[in-house]
Amino acid sequence: MTSFEVAAVVSGGASGLGAATARALAARGAAVTILDLNADAGEALAAELGGKAAFVRTDVTDEASVAAAIAAATGAGLPLRIAVNCAGIGWAERTVARDGSPHGLEQFTKTVMINLVGTFNVLRLAAAAMARTEPAEDGERGVIVNTASIAAYEGQIGQVAYAASKGGIVGLTLPAARDLAGIGVRVCTIAPGLVDTPLLAGLPEEARTALAAGIPFPRRLGRPDDFAQLALAIVEHGYLNGEVVRMDGALRMAPR
Incomplete structure (x- = not known):
């Protein structure tokens, strides 16, 4: 296995997919x-990982906040x-509710801002x-791995905001890879299916079992470690670029 004697940043790194990737x-x-943003969880994880890990409280939608975090990582x-971009939120709301009220614009905007704008x-x-570093093998200076979702392709009822935000991440992957080819930076995206993150952990066990039963194979929820393994594989595979990889056990989401 390759040893990564380099600096890395993981957004949303204090829990779920991000924490598994940071580990x-x-x-x-x-x-x-x-x-x-979760300082308690972030500082605890940094302490767990030891001297080569650090936590920087970061709002991914804020330019100065992210710039300070990148400066800390390169210092x-x-x-x-x-x-690796894992920061994101979920939101469920129909475009028009059963009582006739429209989807909240604030909630749609917030979801897109955190998930899509924050990723970018x-x-x-x-x-x-990365552009300011010396190139390594094949002229590569770095790799960026984003997190989308299979909702980008098969968004369910009530997922219009979430699906739009994740669809935007899918859509920017190839043009970003083309933009950054000249400086030797690769860009790929992982589109997970149903992964056992804190979001799903709050569901009753019966509901979790039902979700897992709908996955063709392996018939289980994905694990954050599955995501981390794939993220590291993308980092190591220098010819993967501009690609979105589904990680979903062959699941295709139904409307609801």
Whole structure:
């Protein structure tokens, strides 16, 4: 296995997919900076991972906040080569509710701002930092892994805001990879299916079992470690670029 003696940033890194990825990167030798709003969870994870991990409280929708986090990640002397975007929220609301009221614009805007604009904000600032590093093998300076969702393709009833935000991440993957090809930065996206994150952990066990039963194979919920394993595989595979990889056990979502 490759040892990652580089700096890495993980947005949404204090829990769920991000925490699993931060742990996996740290285990491979990367100096990981955890970007998250949850200071308690972020500081606890950084302490767990030891001296090569750090936490920076970060609002991914705020330019100055992300710039400060990227500066902190690059301040330890290692080149920034890896950025994984996991920050995001879910939202469920119909375009028009049964009582005739329209979807809240504020909720739609917030979902798109955090999931899509926040992803792009980290991507652009991380890529700019990578552009200032010396190229490695094949001229590569870094890799950025984003998180979409299979809702980008099969958004369910009530997922219009979430699906739009994740569809935007799918849509920017190829043009971002083409934009950044000249500086040697790859861009890929993972589109997970049903993963056992804190969002699903609050469901009753009966509901979780029913969800898992609908997945063709393997008939279980995805695990954050599955995501982390795929993220690291993308980092290692230097010829993967501009691609969105579904990680869903062959699940195709029904309307509801």
